[in-house]
Amino acid sequence: MLLISGGMALTFAAKLAIHEHRPPQRLWVIPPDNAESFLSGHTAIATALALTAIILAGRRWRLPAVALGAVFAMGTGFARI
Template sequence: MAVGGAMGINLLAKVLLGRARPALWVSLAPESSSSFPSGHAMGTAALALTLGLLLAHSKWRWPAWVLGGLFVLGVGFSRVYLGVHYPSDVLSGWIASLGWVTSVYVLFLPVLRSLWSPVRHRHQAHRQPS
């Protein structure tokens, strides 16, 4: 829901805003759709943030945040480097994903806690000495 919703917001924004792609130099990977906001930046940020939040209480939280952050930054940089987005397109995609995914997380946090609770109790039961 978090990643799919972010992509839906991206498509709606592209249709409503219709910003032209940059024409600063010949692009290595020409695109023809609207530029604002960057779908790649928005999608990768939504995915990395969703995984980071879902793994926040596991031993995989640091690898998820570090690798996810590097992935998001790399994709964002590549979109500007390839000449298919302005930096503001990338930043707006990141900000929109941050807002959307955080909202979904807060809205569904009670559901997530109820799902995680049995797993946490089983894990703690195995760790306690008999």
């Protein structure tokens, strides 16, 4: 839970620092939670979950956890584009 909360806090801080605006409102399907679009909160949560799985994985499962976590986080990132 701490990794996910920390990931969301870092994402919020990065969004404020980068300040990348969303597309025009007429293109929105649903209203967003804030005006900034980059970094993706979905990708931040996916990365935090992947890191949590890697940390909790035993020595035997660490490499598969890294591989699956990387695919999961990158897949989420590409899906947001």
